[in-house]
Amino acid sequence: xxxxxxxxxxxxxxxxxxxxxxxxxxxxxxxxxxxxxxxxxxxxxxxxxxxxxxxxxxxxxxxxxxxxxxxxxxxxxxxxxxxxxxxxxxxxxxxxxxxxxxxxxxxxxxxxx
Amino acid sequence: xxxxxxxxxxxxxxxxxxxxxxxxxxxxxxxxxxxxxxxxxxxxxxxxxxxxxxxxxxxxxxxxxxxxxxxxxxxxxxxxxxxxxxxxxxxxxxxxxxxxxxxxxxxxxx
Numbered sequence: 031x032x033x034x035x036x037x038x039x040x041x042x043x044x045x046x047x048x049x050x051x052x053x054x055x056x057x058x059x060x061x062x063x064x065x066x067x068x069x070x071x072x073x074x075x076x077x078x079x080x081x082x083x084x085x086x087x088x089x090x091x092x093x094x095x096x097x098x099x100x101x102x103x104x105x106x107x108x109x110x111x112x113x114x115x116x117x118x119x120x121x122x123x124x125x126x127x128x129x130x131x132x133x134x135x136x137x138x139x140x141x142x143x
Numbered sequence: 144x145x146x147x148x149x150x151x152x153x154x155x156x157x158x159x160x161x162x163x164x165x166x167x168x169x170x171x172x173x174x175x176x177x178x179x180x181x182x183x184x185x186x187x188x189x190x191x192x193x194x195x196x197x198x199x200x201x202x203x204x205x206x207x208x209x210x211x212x213x214x215x216x217x218x219x220x221x222x223x224x225x226x227x228x229x230x231x232x233x234x235x236x237x238x239x240x241x242x243x244x245x246x247x248x249x250x251x252x253x
Binding site: 033071078086123129135 | 242
């Protein structure tokens with residue numbers, strides 16, 4: 031069974047630029063999560079989708095971050111414009127449903143200079 | 144709100160040493176508790192879990208017991224191997240969302 035795929039694995043941008051991350055969850059998983067993991071900290075949930083609807087985006091900085099999950103499969107997370115404090119690893123996870131075990135992708139390491 | 148506090152690292156041990164990584168939590172009600180492991184260059188993997196008080200989760204020689212009276216879920220392994228070198232995260236699940244601790248880096252030397 032293929033795992034959660036993410037791309038790119040690494041990205042370096044300058045502040046005020048925009049960036050997008052892509053996630054392909056495990057086939058059949060209805061729930062998709064995006065986490066932000068700042069160096070030295072645990073992952074923090076940014077947004078949770080159930081199929082193509084948003085379940086929770088309370089910790090998503092909506093003035094600069096956006097996410098979508100068209101057709102209830104792949105998802106993209108965008109940052110526009112980026113700030114220095116956005117430097118982190120962005121993790122995507124998926125599960126059969128809310129409350130089920132989450133499977134994590136390898137993450138995208140973003141560096142904002 | 145919910146929170147997880149775990150032992151700060153890094154932790155360095157010799158092969159075959161005994162491992163304990165402390166984890167305590169704050170949450171209302173009865174959360175489920177987890178340990179995740181992150182090997183270099185890989186995503187987080189579920190190591191073990193416990194869903195109610197006094198449950199013991201175990202996997203690959205690792206164990207942790209859900210202690211409600213002390214709100215703890217300490218990770219233990221009797222004899223670590225070099226291949227156990229990784230970052231370990233304690234987490235709780237409440238209202239179907241995960242809250243993570245800050246992680247503990249473990250290095251096992253041959």
